[in-house]
Each structure stands twice: as C-alpha cells, then as structure tokens.
Amino acid sequence: MRALGSLMLSAALLGGCSLTTAGGLSECETSTDCGENQVCTANFCVPLPAGCGERYGDPSADAVQIGAALPLSLSATNPDAGKDESEQQGINAILLALEEINQRGAAGKKLALHFCDTAGDPARTALQTQWLVTEKKIVALMTGGSTQTLAASEVTLKNNVLTMSSSATSPELAGVADRNGGTVGLLWRTAPSDVIQGKVVANLLATDSRFASATKIGLLYLDDPYGQGLFNVITGLLKPPAKIVKAFPYTRRTESTITSAVTKLDAEDPDLTVVVGFEDDASLIVKRASNTTHLKASAGHRWFFTDSAKDQALLEDATVKAQVQDAYGTAPAPNGGQAFDSFQSRFIAKYGRDPSNFSFTAHSYDSMYLFGLAVAYSQGTSGTVTGPKMAEGLTRLSSGKSYQLTSVNFLDAAGDLAANRSIDVEGASGSLLFDDTGEAPSPIELWQVTNDVFRQVATVPPPP
Structure with missing residues (x-):
C-alpha cells in the first residue's frame, strides 16, 4: 500500500x-x-479522451460552449495513416463561420468550440461526447457521419444537447426519438437524407441517356448505416429486366473485405459500378479493380460514386486518376446563390482551396451559422442558452424576412431571432427549410471527373 x-x-x-x-x-x-x-x-486528474483538447473561438468563461466530434484522422491507432482531406476542409468551413460569428456576437454572446477527432470510431465518439457534455458543459454538438452521429446522439439527446450533423445522411436518423420529453427535436442535419440521393442515383441510372448502355449495375457499399441506407434505396428502385444489380458490402478501411468484394463483383462483369463509401476506400477499390479482368477502364467498365467520395484526394493517385476519368457521381448541390458565392470566395481567400471540390463544406459552414442563430434566439428570448431553446430557434427559420446566410447579414438575422421574429434563411448549402424531423431537403448535383476537378454537369431537384 x-x-x-x-x-x-x-x-x-x-x-x-x-x-x-x-x-x-x-x-x-x-x-x-x-x-x-x-x-x-471524481477528484482525480486523468488524461483527456484521445483526440480531444483543441479549443477554438472565444476563450472567455461566459462564452457559449459548443462541441465538435468529427472524423479528421483516418485511423484511431495509426498516426501515420494521415488525415481525411474532405473532413479537414469541412472543419475549415466551421472555423471560418465561427470566426465570422464571433466578430459580431450572437445577441451579445460569443462561442467557444471544443474539438474532438473521432477518427471515424463510433465507440471513441461516444466517449468523447460524454466528456464534452460532462466536463465542457456543451449545449450543442456538431457531428460527422451517420454511424458516429448515431453514437453521439445516444449521449447528447438524454442530456438535452442540441446535435447537428453536416454529413450524416442515413435515413435512420429521421426515426430517432429525439425530443427527450420536450416539444422540439434535438437531432438536426444540414445534409439531406440519402432517401433523396438514392432516388436521384436510381433515376439517373434508369432514365438518363448517359447511362442507357449500362444494363448490368454493380454496387459496392460500405456495410454501415450510411452504406446500407443507399443500398436499400437504390436496389429498391432499380429492377430487372431494365437494370440488373449485383451488390456486395465491404467493411470500412478493411483491405481484405474490399478485395473480396471487388473479386466477387469482377465475376459479374458489370457495365458500371456504383461505389458507396469514403474516398480512401473508394481509391482502394479502384486500385484493386485496375488489376481485374472486367472492372478496369480498358475493359470498358465505368464508375459512379456517391457523395463521400467527392474528395480531391481521389484524384491524387495516378492509377486511380487514370481509371476514374469521366466517371460520374452525386452529392448535395451547393445553391450557387449569394450565400454560396460569398462563402466560396472567403474560403478560397483564407485556405487556398475551392470548397466545391469537396462534399459537405457548405453544409459544415451553415451548421455553425445555424448554431450562431440558435444562440441568438435562445439568449434573446430567455436570457440563457440551452440546447432545447436553441432547437426551438431552429424552427423559426422558414418564414418571415428572407436572408442570405452571409457574414454581413448575420447580425440582422440574429437580431430578428433574438426579438422572437421568424426569418427565412438561404444558406451556402441551399434551402434551410427544415421539416418536422430536423432535415432540410436539398437538390443533388451530378458531377463528373474531368482531369483534376469535379465538374458539376447537372442539378437535380429533390424527387417526391
């Protein structure tokens, strides 16, 4: 002893x-x-949860405490695995919005942001979220990805913490019981549900002349709520004899399951393959396919990607880049209006990257701005800031005076909300007309790989 x-x-x-x-x-x-x-x-000093510790924004004690649990690192155990470039640009968009909000204040309040890197691990996400709620007393949390958002919500919702995701697209989120005894839901997202994207993908493959020759469709999908959601929608709509779909799941960042799925699909000799997954997995799939009989470009095979693969890193490997030239993909479409133009210009000036080359950057930017507006509503109407009151503020964004959600319009928009006046907001990501489940429908872009860029070739309205 x-x-x-x-x-x-x-x-x-x-x-x-x-x-x-x-x-x-x-x-x-x-x-x-x-x-x-x-x-x-419990009166003992213990280490911070792995991946946590970064703080941004206002350092003062009376700042509104916000959390962010986002999958920046590609591995929770291997520091040499690198960072997710798309997530990094999403974080940059969040920090740009945070800076702009704090330059002005939200009904007299400024925001502090506590960042945790989930590395895509849902168990780690849950532990980090518990720490953010218990130790940092956050009133709102920003999350990334469907599986991690579901893991975080198991902690946040019972603690009345408003939760917002800019990249969680699984249809499962709409069914989460998120009111915790209150009148307004606490789980929201600026990213559109994959019910929308899945319908657009299926409709394009079934009716668009660009894909008329693709009768045999391959589908390689991530075996998690995100991938399973798109699998269910796409396969539910594409039916023989017009289209024959052969689908195989794989496990995130697991080379053996990816290789197995590619091998099985090669035996089916598809005309075109839809890949549902993140850039690093998509790159490995294409690399493995380049050595197969039927899935390489020289055999006439074509690729089609979903939102999470729209990442500049997909075009950095020479083999992958050569195989995916002229490939198509879908992603939530930037609105192309004043809010997006302002965001794009300021983002390029600050970070030297075009946010349109990555999925969900505009949605990340809007998510932080929505937190700022919700803080203004909560503070102005109740004199304090809580998660449920912020969520109530988000229900006040669909009618009234119209605002493009830009830095120069923020003070006026926040002032109206603080005075309990509803407003109508158009964000950089598009319409923020939320429905009863905390979702904002969004148009979907069809993009195509052209040399070193993702070129938007069409915008498809949300289908009924």
Missing part, C-alpha cells in the same frame, strides 16, 4: 495537481487544478 501511495503522490505532483486528506485522497476539485491535457474526474 505504501508503494501505491507513493506512486499516486508522484503522479499528482508530476501532473501539477493538489492533494488533500480531508475525507480521503483527492488530487483536484476542478480541472483547473490539473496539468495540461488532464481533467478532474
């Missing part, structure tokens, strides 16, 4: 924590008693 006591004492001293003996051993009262990258839990 003496050795254990000495060890704990040494750890406390090294961690910069205090020791008291009244009522037993105690290292800390609050996290300020602990060293850097530590938090006070």
